[in-house]
Amino acid sequence: MRKTALGLARYPMVLATVAVGLLGGVLEISGQSDGARWLISGFAVLIALLQARRMIKDLRAGTYGIDLLAITAIGSTVAVGEYWAALVVCLMLSGGEALEDYAAGRARRELTGLLENAPHTAHRLQTGGGPEDVPVEAVEVGDRLLVRPFEVVPVDGVLLSAAATFDESSLTGESLPVERTRGEELLSGAVNGGEAIEVRAAANASESQYQRIIALVREAQESKAPFVRLADRVAVPFTLGALALAAGAWAVSGDPSRAAEVLVVATPCPLIIAAPVAFMAGMSRAASNGIIVKSSGTLEQLARVKTAAFDKTGTLTHGRPQVTEVHAVGIGPDQMLALAAGIEQYSSHPLAAAVVAAARGKTTGVPRAQDVTEVPANGVRGVVAGRAVVVGSGRFITAETGERTEAPPAGASGVHVAVDGAYAGCIALADELRLETRATMASLRRAGIVSTVMLTGDGEQVARHIAQQAGIDDVRADLLPQDKVSAVQAAQPRPVMMVGDGVNDAPVLAVADVGVAMGARGSSAASESADVVVTVDDLSRSARAVQIGRRTMRIAWQAIWLGVGMSVGLMILAAAGLLPAILGAWLQEVVDLACIGWALLAMRPSQAEQAESARMDQELRAAREDARKKLEKSA
DSSP states (O other): OHHHHHHHHTOHHHHHHHHHHHHHHHHHHTTOHHHHHHHHHHHHHHHHHHHHHHHHHHHHTTOOOSHHHHHHHHHHHHHTTOHHHHHHHHHHHHHHHHHHHHHHHHHTHHHHHHHHTOOOEEEEEOTTSOEEEEEGGGOOTTOEEEEOTTOBOOSOEEEOSSEEEEEOHHHHOOOSOEEEETTOEEOTTOEEOSSOEEEEEOSOGGGSHHHHHHHHHHHHHTOOOHHHHHHHHHHHHHHHHHHHHHHHHHHHHOOHHHHHHHHHTOOOHHHHHHHHHHHHHHHHHHHHTTEEESOHHHHHHHHHOOEEEEEIIIIIBOSSOEEEEEEESSSOHHHHHHHHHHHHTTOOSTTHHHHHHHHHTSTTOOOOOEEEEEETTTEEEEEETTEEEEEEOHHHHHHHHSOOOOOOOTTOEEEEEEETTEEEEEEEEEOOBOTTHHHHHHHHHHTTOOEEEEEOSSOHHHHHHHHHHHTOSEEEOSOOHHHHHHHHHHOSSSSEEEEEOSGGGHHHHHHSSEEEEEOSSSOHHHHHHOSEEEOSSOTHHHHHHHHHHHHHHHHHHHHHHHHHHHHHHHHHHHHTTOSOHHHHHHHHHHHHHHHHHHHGGGGSOOHHHHHHHHHHHHHHHHHHHHHHHHHHHHO
């Protein structure tokens, strides 16, 4: 009850209007109709003067609104003696702000929830002492922090306790608890489980994941869509048409009350309120799906996107090479992999870590090596379990053994192995396609995307192999960052959406009509230059962003035309003398509520989106099953 009272106190004009209405009702009941008329009429004129003052201020700022129609509606109803209708218009005006605030609050609840959950303090552990509460901004890299049960991890860090359980739903959308063990990375924003833990800070607050999301959310909340400004401008012809109809009704009937009855139902509130509410609802829904849309205008662009361009490494693929196949000659595959890993654990080559990781997953493990020598740009030699092992490029192994090496599979890189002077086989490594990539491309096409393009600095052969697996139409390989910019600028049809994650993607994300950054583990530079940031490691969210943008635009237009249509219908009835002013004033409130309620539908997926989501889930399950069978076959 107290909360409701405090809420009403934010809107004194609503309270004043209700109070005047109650007092006027008492006067009417007691037989003092003249007193009620003068009280209510005087209050209505005061409201009209305040609105006129506000209208002039808005016009000077270049903003159009409902003020002119509202002022004329109040003035005309007072002039013809319909003072109770004038009071209802006053209630509509004063309550409109409260209604819009309520609707916007419903629409932005996901965004607001992120802000409310932001950590403000941290418990820093002092050397030889207990915890000290400090502002989260004061935490420095290397600080030991105490995170109590059910508290939010304040900054990105590393778990020092043996094990812990976290709720990461605000970051990843995953509703199930996540288990972490000592040494694993923790993202700020994760909620600790039921036991206190110790964490070592790995980043300060401004560079931590959750705080970056918070900054994006604040930027999103402050934006205003061009579509909303368009709706403001559409209010002008609507206003002129309503005034013309009111004047015509008066002229034809000879009754000035007809003009008042028309003007009472002729407010373009739906036109002005519906669009912002729909856009805020769409942005909120996107946030709940791990998609931060920085400006509501971006939703417009997402709704119109025709071409989708993608970086390859880290976007279409996982961004880390993995062993996909082991082909051995003369010895067992696991034995050859173990011998190669024994040497590769001492190598600095980017593919070496993948070979070692694959061997550790086998029962043989990684043996020790001796007398290891690395030959730059060629490979590594050494002795493992008394056997001479050489690992490296095909050219290097051929020079060592005099034997020809076999070519790796299409789209893969090959690490060749020689044992005791004889060619022993090839280990194929590839940066594998994300499981969701192919389903994402199919979903984008069903959403209306005409063309998909891959832009990558990788070689032509590898790029085309990945594009064929992903189902991408066009491939541009061997590109420098400036080449990607030129490709996006020249791409047709437009608008163009570019999806990427690395530092070198920042320029091309900035020049695209819609730049989408895979921000879960991606570059902060890419996130800053993008229009949309996907906070979970899931490429399919790019397709969902397009779907949300299109539904938001569709709902916004529907809400606007619903309001306009209902208002025009009521105006025609009023012009024909079939709608008394007092009833018309209340029906206009119904129109406003209907439009706002319709605009809030942007918070929910349509049936078509639900069907698309189910279809993507089915395609992902099939992709996982194929990957499992492939893994079993290679094992």
